[in-house]
Every structure is written in structure tokens, then in C-alpha cells.
Amino acid sequence: MGRPLKVIIAVLLIVVGLVGCTAFLTGQGLDRAEKWVSISGTVISVVVGVYGLVLAWQIGSRSGGSQRPGRTRVARTGNAQAHGAGSRANTGLTGRVVADSTTVLGTGDATATQGGSANTGEDHSR
Numbered sequence: 001m002g003r004p005l006k007v008i009i010a011v012l013l014i015v016v017g018l019v020g021c022t023a024f025l026t027g028q029g030l031d032r033a034e035k036w037v038s039i040s041g042t043v044i045s046v047v048v049g050v051y052g053l054v055l056a057w058q059i060g061s062r063s064g065g066s067q068r069p070g071r072t073r074v075a076r077t078g079n080a081q082a083h084g085a086g087s088r089a090n091t092g093l094t095g096r097v098v099a100d101s102t103t104v105l106g107t108g109d110a111t112a113t114q115g116g117s118a119n120t121g122e123d124h125s126r
Contacts, residue, residue, distance in 0.1 A: 080110035080118030089118030 021040075025033040080089045089112030112118045 078109040080112075082112035082118035087112035
């Protein structure tokens with residue numbers, strides 16, 4: 001299922017839910033409808049808050065958690081070239097930065113044959 005279809009389905013479900021809630025609350029009377037809205041608002045707030053905390057925790061875990069990326073500087077790098085499918089060339093830094101600061105200065109040339117990528121600075125794709 002593609003992303004546009006998922007978005008359309010989500011929007012339709014939200015609209016149907018809102019119409020259903022409106023129809024239900026209309027039949028409840030003002031006092032009871034106010035109580036229903038108060039209770040459902042509290043439940044929705046808790047669910048959204050917990051979801052936000054879980055999402056923040058997951059993002060923190062993916063980025064290395066307590067590891068600080070620090071300051072990274074890349075300068076005076078060489079020439080990197082890649083030719084053909086599947087090759088990589090790098091004259092700088094490859095991978096995650098885990099030190100407080102990383103400096104890449106004055107690297108040589110990088111040439112990759114049979115394709116892929118060439119890099120003379122920082123490459124965080126791996």
C-alpha cells in the first residue's frame with residue numbers, strides 16, 4: 001500500500017470518526033456531552049503524550065542515545081571519483097562520529113571503479 005493511499009485512508013477515518021462523534025454527542029444533551037468531551041479529551045491527551053515520549057525515545061536510540069555527535073570539521077580534502085556500479089571512494093571520514101570532535105584535514109584523492117560513490121570528507125551512509 002503506497003503512502004498516498006495510507007494518507008487518504010487516515011483522513012477518511014478521521015472524518016468518519018468526527019462525524020460519528022458529532023452525531024453521538026448531539027443526541028446526549030448539553031450536560032452529558034460536556035462530560036463525554038472532557039473524559040475523551042483527557043484520554044486523547046494521555047495517548048498523544050505517551051506516543052510522543054515513545055517516539056522521542058526511539059529517535060534517541062537510533063541516533064546513538066547518550067553519545068554526543070560533537071563538532072565535525074572537514075577541510076582541504078582530496079579528489080574522490082567513483083566509476084561503474086557498486087564501488088565507493090572516500091578520502092575523509094566514514095561512519096558515525098562518536099568522539100567529542102572530529103577533524104578531517106588534508107586528505108588525498110579517492111577513486112572508486114565499477115560504480116558507487118566517492119567521498120573526500122564525511123560519509124555517514126554506513
